[in-house]
Amino acid sequence: MTRARAQKSRLARLVIALVLARPVASSSPVESASSCPAVGTKTHFGCDDGVRATRRAFDMWELARAWTPGFCASAPRACEKGECARSAAEPALTLHGLWPSYSTATKSDGRDGCYWPQNCVKPSWYPSSEKWTYAAREIPSGAAAERIAPAWTRDGLGAHEWAKHGTCASWIDVEGTTRGMTQREFYNVTFALAEALGTPEVLLEATGSELSLADAQQAFGGASKVALGCTKSCVLLQVVQCFKRTPDGGVGEAEDCPCVGVRDSRYDNSCAERCERVRVLSPEQTGCHADIASRVASAR
Secondary structure, eight states: OOHHHHHHHHHHHHHHGGGGOSOOOOSSOSOOTTTSTTTTOBOOOOEETHHHHHTOOOOEEEEEEEEHHHHHTSSGGGGGSGGGSTTTOOSSEEEEEEEEEOSSOBOOTTSSOBOSEESOOOOTTSOTTSOOSOOGGGSOOSHHHHHHOHHHHHHOHHHHHHHHTGGGGGOSSTTSOSOOOOHHHHHHHHHHHHHHHOOOHHHHHHTTEEEEHHHHHHTTTSGGGEEEEEOTTOBEEEEEEEEEEOTTSOEEEEEOOOIIIIITBTTTOHHHHHOSEEEEOOGGGSSTTHHHHHHHHHHO
């Protein structure tokens, strides 16, 4: 088999699991306080070079996606981002990142635990022919990529995501000798997963208004299957879903997000802590283009 064919075959194996990645509804979509008592209230940390530091390979993935209009309305300077431009701020879930993570924390650095590895060094297996430092040219391009990940294609978010999270996708054993993902494979799998999942119809239908927290959670399989990030005024910002890690380091089927580490996270799941209803902003509600709209109106 030629090298090119071998690379395509490996990528196909990493992406085959995406067929299994669509969420399956929980039999109990409304989560009781007793099942995750500290929902949306905790702050957690990762650990640098985490696989080697904890002597433990990651065992799950978190896919984080932004509700772009919510992000654009979240702070005045957000409107300056390329993803918030009128041509990009569509009502849709767009890629934040794919994060290697731990289903249970490992004690580390005197904190309550290491919940994910970050900023990993280059493992010994990594091919000399592949770039280890950030290489923007490896990120998928074209109209589909622009739609799936405007923060990556317009604002360079990939540089942060590769350095902090993607580097650890290369570590699937504690010695760094077993092949994980290259930078190119990490980007391709990340974009393919985000595209395969798309945006639930219930969010599209609620754009410009609101829906119940329970309905928003059920769109992703129920409260145990998702973490929803909101502002203090219950504007949807981010959606985090959890997936098994396959033996070869790929993305497996959707699974329950851990209560401790994801669902109890103030960053990941603040909607569940404070909101009975979730506001799903439209691009027109971001305020980013109000000055343009007012100038057009006054010119008529």
